[in-house]
Amino acid sequence: MLNTKISIGGSNLPVYERGVKVTDIKTAMVGTPCQILAATKINKYEDQTGGSPIDVKIGLFCMENFSYSYLEKYLKGQGIELYEVKEFRIDKGKFIANLIDGNVFSIPIAETEPFTRKNCHICTDYTSDVSDISVGSVGSPSGYSTVIVRSKKGRKIIEDAIDKGYITIDEMSEKGLNLLKRIANQKISKNIKRYKKREAVARPVLSKRAMNEDEVIREASLCQFENLQNDVISVGSCVLCGACEYVCPIDSIQINHRKPVSKKECEEDCHACYFACPRTFVSNEIYPEDIDEKPLGNYLDIYSVKANSIIGQDGGVVSAILVYLLENGIVDEVSIVGEDKDAPWRPQSKLTSSVQDVIMAAGTKYSTTPIGFKALNK
């Protein structure tokens, strides 16, 4: 059966027959750790999911994410409309909204509970452990991003982007590295406790992280949407990444802003959504067994980095890397998260080959969106 992932009016975007790449377009994706894990699973289980054109994964650090509607409601309660906000920032334990009129609204992170997504409370990946390159702010001085290089591909990209003048690197300070490890450890230990509590009433798919590969395939091959519903969605573990919607060969799954729903009966031999979901089993080939003891995951290099000519949330490094990838023909398109033009700060995914679009999408939108994959679906 033909499982068309992308088709824009006869363009040369990739078309997949289940597991078989028919044309060859490469995409770079930016995402939070859960989204990067989903991309990893989609590609690893290509035979089951149909694969994706994602070739370079740039992961963001992420402590938690917020619900757009609850954030909007909360700020309204404080007398602030979202269109009045120039920039959101998380810094030194504070959630900060810098307003266009120059005023600053700031609360301790602990008080963001009313608009934090509870689904993030079961997440134990702070630094996008399975990306090619991970980027965040913690550990580096203002105006710089912390960059963790994880794969040989990632290293080649960083080295060439330096040589070609897109970014500049500095050594990471020991103090910065220790802070980053401490914060990652805080997230991991807090959330392991939380998911163990949740798993007292749900199938223990998360505590079985880093399962043997054969076991993952055996278990996931017994599961369809109903299992995804029972093991992930109805127990509050869905992170709204959009991977299930993307891989479904019969376009049965739809995601509104709250949860995925399935509209049709599943195909008899299909288990794609369960394989792709970042909140089901993860094999030890993806997360090695000892990863929980390494707060930053496995990596090759770590630096403080800034873009030479782009202004972003921190060092502008994510945008500079994406521009480098496009301008040098390393990927054909990038999946970015811009802003909905009708709803300020509402994140909106977009697949683009335009450098201008990348520059416009710089900056963090602190709320959840079924990113990347949805854009690939166009």
Ligand SMILES: Cc1cc2nc3c(=O)[nH]c(=O)nc-3n(C[C@H](O)[C@H](O)[C@H](O)COP(=O)(O)OP(=O)(O)OC[C@H]3O[C@@H](n4cnc5c(N)ncnc54)[C@H](O)[C@@H]3O)c2cc1C
């Ligand atoms: C929900 C969230 C939580 C985060 N939490 C932390 C944290 O706890 N600690 C930390 O150090 N860093 C965190 N970050 C990362 C940080 O905010 C910066 O994104 C990162 O430092 C890169 O900065 P930059 O200037 O290099 O990127 P820029 O050049 O500004 O590029 C940012 C890129 O992020 C993408 N993006 C924007 N919003 C989203 C979104 N909602 N989902 C997916 N992609 C998006 C855009 O496509 C853009 O390409 C978080 C990011 C997000 C989205």
Ligand code: SF4
């Ligand atoms: S589940 Fe939440 S905390 Fe974890 S990576 Fe995704 S958005 Fe961030």
Ligand code: SF4
């Ligand atoms: S909803 Fe059913 S048909 Fe669609 S991916 Fe999941 S198992 Fe397959």
Ligand code: SF4
């Ligand atoms: S159920 Fe779907 S949207 Fe939710 S985390 Fe799993 S793959 Fe992502």
